[in-house]
Amino acid sequence: MGVVRKVIIALAVASMATGIGLAVLGNRTLRWAPPPRPPGSAALGARQPGAGPRPSAPPARPYRPQPMARSRPLALAIPAIGVRARIISLGLAADGSARLPPLATPFVTSWYAPGPAPGQRGTAIVFGHVDSAAVGPAVFYNLGRLRRGDLIEVTLADRRTALFRVYAAELYQKARLPAAIYSYTQWPTLRLITCGGTFDHRTRHYLGNTVVFAEYVGQG
């Protein structure tokens, strides 16, 4: 009986040790926190661009508020979350989705070229990855941290810059992503889009999209 007891104890110890190891191995969040989520703000109805009092944080230099002529965006800077990224121009894929930079270049963003350019009247869209196995957190990992008043600067091919100010950030379920996030505005606006919310391990996709809404301040 003593031998049997020893075997049971040895098996129990081995089982517990293996269990602890597997539990740690299976929980890969130990390396990175999940992407930050914006606080709920009902962005599309919360505030229309150009309406109401403007938030604080004045631009660092004078910007002329006239809408701009179309010019290809080349780079993006978001000081509040330490983002400086290249922008490439992409269109639609065959399945109707926007073409995106490859995950192998997770710090490159993409401008949706069939739509307005940043600074033009209408809504300019820029996509970026939230994470990538190559690096972990990617270019728009901290998009959900942006708050009203944060500034976004876009450098254009004609060497001008377009300055935008965040007025809302929202997390939407992909299945109910409102078409209005792409709706064109009379005043220039910018929308930054990435993935967010719960990650579905079965489909290997996030269930949501984080969208940041920014209004045009001016050109410099």
Added chain:
Amino acid sequence: MRLVQRAAPLGGLLVPVIALSAPASSSPVGITPDPAAPGTSTTFSVDCASLTAAGTATSATLIGTTLGLRAHISMQAGPQSNEFVTTVVLPAGIQPGRYRPDIDCGNGVSASGTLTVNPVPAVAPATGDGATATTANGPLTAIGLGLLGGGLVAAGAVLGRRLRRARD
């Protein structure tokens, strides 16, 4: 501005109906925003007084057929006399392209404006592979927690038995 005359029956007689077809800069029709995206709101306005001889209009109707909307959409009176406005939601399935919906004013003026519909992504973007996403409920964790629980139960049983024997 180019004036186009066409005949239309009125009270049994054929009388000329004056239609305005003009470049965007001088068009009596305003479209905001233009271009527009499928599935989003677009506002049409018309100045029915663009031809003074036509007289005052008391109503105006947007002909929505070409946009995939209902045929007759009544417009609301605007802030100025002879101005009318309506906001419609473009069908989500409208094809990208250029559209020229007509607007008929109650005073006989008919005008049209050009709306460009640009394509927008129809599928939500997949911008990430979950590298930073929580996997606390992944299969390895579940198996590990199961083994840990089993080990604890077995160890508890052996210890309990030993304690009972010690008491005896």
